[in-house]
Amino acid sequence: MKLPVMPPVRPMLAKSVASIPPDASYEPKWDGFRSICFRDGDEVEFGSRNERPMTRYFPELVTAAKAELPDRCVIDGEIVVTADRGLDFEALQQRIHPAASRVNMLAEQTPASFIAFDLLALGDDDYTGRPFTERRAALTDALAGSGRSFHLTPVTTDLATAQRWFDEFEGAGLDGVIAKPLNLGYHPDKRVMFKIKHERTADCVVAGYRVHKSGADAIGSLLLGLYRHDGTLASVGVIGAFPMATRRQLFTELQPLVTTFDEHPWNWAAHTAGGAGSQTGAGDRTPRRNEGSRWNAGKDLSFVPLRPERVVEVRYDHMEGERFRHTAQFNRWRPDRDPRSCTYEQLEQPVSFRLGDIVPGLG
Template sequence: MRPMQVRLAMTPNRPSPRNAPPVLRRPVVPMLAAPVDAVPEGPGLVHEPKWDGWRCIAFRDTDGVYLQSRAGRNLTGYFPDITRAIGAGIPPGAVLDGELIVWDRGRTNFAQLQRRVTAGRELPQLVRECPAHYVVFDLLADAGGRVILDRPLSQRRACLVRMLAEAPAALTATPQTVDIREVSDWLLYWTVAAGIEGVVSKRQGGRYQPGRRGWAKFRTRMVTEAIVGGVTGSVSDPETVLLGRIDRRGRLRYTGRSHPLARDQRVALAELLSPPPMSGRGAVAHPWPQPLPASWSGQLDRPEPTRYEQVDPAVVVEIAADTAFEHSRWRYRVRYTRIRPDLSPSDVPFLLGEEEGYFGDRS
């Protein structure tokens, strides 16, 4: 964890600096959430959807708007639609914390956010065709720059709701509930219909602690199957598995990679893996290139090709996968659960085009 976290400065034009209230200075390290295996329950807790977007702290300065990423980078130039909305609807001095998202046919589309960074001259057209929204879940400084980090969440939330009451439609307060039954509905319906990733739970009396994991994050996962097309490490001692699914044309498409396997998982899987067959010309018959292209991984911060060992795509495994699935791939690494020796690759659901949905059932 980086040391600190919030810059405080004395407000200028005050005759007595000792009595001047502090104001937030960027960059501010946002408060974070620790992953949990179940949604926590109990008195004093509130729950919010975990949106599939980019974390963003927005500074409404007297002379404009500044958008800061979770890592402290300047996002302002990529979201002129959001800066206009904040400039028009938020009073100077306010500092907000929330998530940038793009809606596409009623569902969040993470890929459209990424396009903002690489759009270049096409950015104005992209903004018109795929406008962004800023879903706000916290208020760090009120109108006039008054810092309210130490106030309870319930009070910060009340101030935020009042501030957004007359704001443009692109700015909205995230839903919040104390009803665990409503949380269940979110997880059951919204993960598919709206593309939320899970639930963030917070204490109503909690203060905002920059850089601290003071919230709880439950991420929705689904249990499903995939085909092993390759491994890192070696065939005799696999460290992670590279997974695929067959599309409608019968091609094995790369869909993602697992977290590191446990020792017993590595031993059991190695017994079933074998090198890929040879083609008639004496070359290895495998549908994926070697190394795996950097663009396939979807990791913008580590754009290097992946060396791996190709295997005969005949082994089916069970995985627990995140609901974030775009461009026919899981964006995050999946959890390897177990081998499914009772299934063949033809039993694994088809990989469909994005216009058809995520997966189809083989019948």
């Protein structure tokens, strides 16, 4: 491979701002794996945000790149997987698997798409020093007539349109808007763009904790729950950004609420250990560190169960199914709230939106 811009390259980044800035180019913020695609004839590589190669996980995109992209190019974008309800990040995560046979199977069952939004090189020309308006125009020409796998993200310079996108596109699984100064060059690993993401609050039940990595006398994270319509308590995410003094204080405060797994709504360990008799006993404050679910190898079952009596208000951006898409942030304690009032009904529901109405041919 011999290109004007060679791998590895760390992509240009964005910093969070509270509102959409004026006088910029705006585009949807896609929720997938950030990736830079390098093509030089039959050689294709996909690099990740941390410069690690992702090529082996997306063989269908390698094939598509040879058919749909210019012969020699470097394109910044996002790898996504779509579903009926919009973007499916959980299905995307499953693509990162060590077994080639499973990767190939998933490539057929849940094929990925590449959303292109910047151009670093084309032919023998390095575009990183050119303004974004010029890079975007060249990218539009380069992807004219591209096929089913590579798509050009929509852009606008109209602030009102960007605000409408921010309000509407969340219903298709997108999580905000990116703003790029019109004359911005491409600066790898620099936060020179702007991202505007949704931020909301929810009152959640604290149903457990994990200990801090420093030892067993401090809280690492708190496990959050919301009640469904049928009265069952769903696991929705965690919060964990606390000062060390607060972690130790919380550990002491929560000990009176420690309970057994037998009496807890999230008796996950029973499913793997083979019965209630093998559960952590009353007063056992050491989480199980090495257990995993036979149904979901990524689920960490090592937590200390608490009686769901304390309520905390958290900040979150958006939901993915029943759970917070990203780690929630602590806002304040709510001693005035009845834990049973912490239901999904309090959450704002985004308006449904089809991916195909954002990018024709996607989804």
